[in-house]
Amino acid sequence: MQNREVDVAIIGAGTAGLSAWQAARQHGDKIVLIEGGEGGTTCARVGCMPSKLLLAAAEAAQRTRDATGFGIRTGSVEVDGGAVMAWLHQERDRFVGQVLDSMERIPAEQRLAGTARFESPQVLRVGDDLRVKARAIVIATGSRNHWPDLLSNAGDRLVVNDDVFRWQTLPESAAVFGPGIIGLELGQALHRLGVRLRIFGKSGSLGPFQDAKLRDYADRTFNESFYVDPQAKVEEIRREGNQVAITFQERHSGRRLTERFDYLLAATGRRPNLEALALEQAELELDEHGVPHFDRFTLQCHAADGGPSPVFIAGDANHELPLLHEASLQGRIAGDNAGRYPERRAGRRTTPLSIVFTDPQIATVGLSRQAHEERLGGCRHVATGEASFEGQGRAVVMRQERGRLHLYAEHGTGLLLGAELFGPQVEHMAHLLAWAVEERACVSRLLEMPFYHPVLEEALRSALRDLSAKLEHGPAITARCLEYGPGIERG
Template sequence: MSEIIKTDICVIGGGSGGLSVAAGASQMGADVVLVEKDKMGGDCLNYGCVPSKALLAAGHAAQAVRDAGAFGIDVTLNGITHQAVHDHVKGVIAGIEPHDSVARFEGLGVRVLKGAAVFTSPQEIEVDGTRVQAKRFVIATGSRAMIPPIEGLTETPFYTNETIFDLTDTPQHLIVIGGGPIGIELAQAHRHLGAEVSVLEMASIMPKDDPELVDIVRLRLQSEGVNLHEGVKVVSVEKSSEGVSVTIDRDGAEEVITGSHLLIATGRQVNVDGMALKAAQVGFDDRGIKVDGRLRTTNKKIFAIGDVAGGFQFTHKAGYDAGVVIKNALFKLPAKADYSALPWVTYCAPELASVGLNEEAARKAHGEIRILRWPFSENDRARAERVTDGLIKVITTPKGKILGAAIVGAHAGELIGVWTLAITKKLKIGDMASMIAPYPTLGEVSKRAAGSFFTPSLFSEKTKKLVRFLLKFG
């Protein structure tokens, strides 16, 4: 007879979202079982956010040496030891691993099962012979790199974000298929670390971001020597004497690009295979598991969160989802997910961060809008640190309701936080303009952009007449 475990909540997937539910629920008094078939910490810790940011940090450090002459610093970059860079990346992962480990979660009272979960009924799963019956299930299985159906790809060596961080030598020429956030981050990181890099994108790079701000990123990448091939179709790939050859179609004409290594960064595919979701009466498609506003699946006793639930695919979104599920599953509150103030960041240099509606979406939803801009070149701190390639762009209604904000520039990911708070708390642009920002900081760009909302009326002829009239009285 197989063992039967009866529990309050069973979480399937030990990535950021699943771990947040398991830790929170257990510490709040629920009996929790966590199932993970691979590495604890999921994609974010092992193959995504953590290693990519560690690699970017190494690349930025190398680039800082190259750019030091602008500050009067005479220094030469003598070389890069990619094995040491590799060790740095793995060391960062190792430093975080204990926080996501089986031992830590067992210490929190969570029972951890290693293996693949398969639903045998709407209320039960089986994990390597062990049956788990739960009052509520939470599916948090995440996503993986999508492998496109390119001719010759199955016969050609290639990397994804799950394998690229195992390289211990700098690629001579890295060809990246895909110009989204993952492709652009890894392209620039490897370029900073000395590789020749070519990016192949069928549309334009970073297509989900504001084109005006993407232009600033594009110019930086090109100035650093990244070869951007936009608006091209990848026809085929094959192994060659140099490593790999990629045939592309550009406006009906074919050309071949050769390189030493190939990275596939063409998007993500949700992990729904092998769980027998039909047995659980859980609806799903290629985009993910179908959920309602409370993140319940078509089986109301089963929730889905993070990447596998479709929509935005960010670690912080999965963490937010975890809070929604805990409110519903533990406290029986009809909490609903609200992504109107969900920020996202691409951590290239300069960084590009956004929250809320962009210009196109705002016009479609509200018709008349106000667009506020402030360039980093008008910021004293940016000038002092020579990071003037940047722009903040804020979208409001004519009456000052903040609809969205986007920032491209140094530390944009940190700067977007205040706009996320503003949208979350439904602040008006006047609240942002009245904020006292310390001088000199990059944060002043937010105050300046907000203040520009009032410039037309504040310095109008009507205001001048009023001031002159009032001054007549002493």
């Protein structure tokens, strides 16, 4: 058995792990980055980037079909599934290659290949013949797909998003279970590429929506082009020949149907990769799912005895916010604190921001209205401003006049709190709103900003005007201005 002693050991070389390594190395070079699987990050290999490649191909096909609405005759659209997937693989491999190239720049002595598990809070066994003792350890092992037992009845017809990006061509049909971010993005893309499709949910949720009015609007909009049932009544799933047979109650007619699909795509959520770590040896306080309790500002795990723990956790492994930019931020905080352990510093967490690249797009900024009501003490403290893209000038010109905006602000101060958006290209407005929330901007100050004509952002101005009209200003604004300084309402 070989023994090695380091200052920081990082388990996992994905986005969070690489970010942790970058931060920890500012405190010294006695660091090891341990990876037990494929390199290349989930985002580059089977996540953000290949999904956006599939979406880009689907959007190109849809734009060609939609051109007839402008009086442009393009003929029928023919999708070559093999060519689409070949292009996707080629571009995906470029993204993965860039990540692997960056990993190669990490000194060889700081990279270890093998599966790590805890022997004690500061000792890891890597593989069968190496023991690593570290002053601090960062868990950045990412996550994996999981699904309810019922879906396993599909046998080898059950696939996850990882499998989709290994396809050599497109199937004729697919059933998607889970109308969350992944399910909606991949489902709509497959539909636009000519795959016969149905999307089934269970809880009634749709994407990241918390606002019931927006969720219902989006539900109706998506169902105009492909089938989505967020609260499906599925009676049976079985493997049948080379397909999977699904018996369900059809949402619109109420009829009991059995349909057969080439694949069942499970997009029902992800679970942290923690089982192989032997966390019981790390002496951590775990929740009912076996995930360590941690401080979201330091990313330090809670020790089982209530004392300080030398273990930190970042990215999808902690199951807080499974988004790449959050994994990168958390990795920096965890790596910095691991590098300076036992000293620690609270990292600055940014405004929550989530974008779904469907058409129309979905975006959420900040906390939900319900979360703000709970934080502020009730609905009387929060106002909602609304606007529609229906009839909005630029949206009409683009023939994309579907969608709504909901903005939230605090009575008394006019402070912008967050937003939920559903509409064309709202990814850009979501960034502007996230920056505004981050800067503690007030609604009246945002209305002083320039708005060009004709642009989609004019719908944002309409929502801000509606919000301003509903806000009840009061003496509290003076105290809030003094607290946050410039950048909010002046008066």
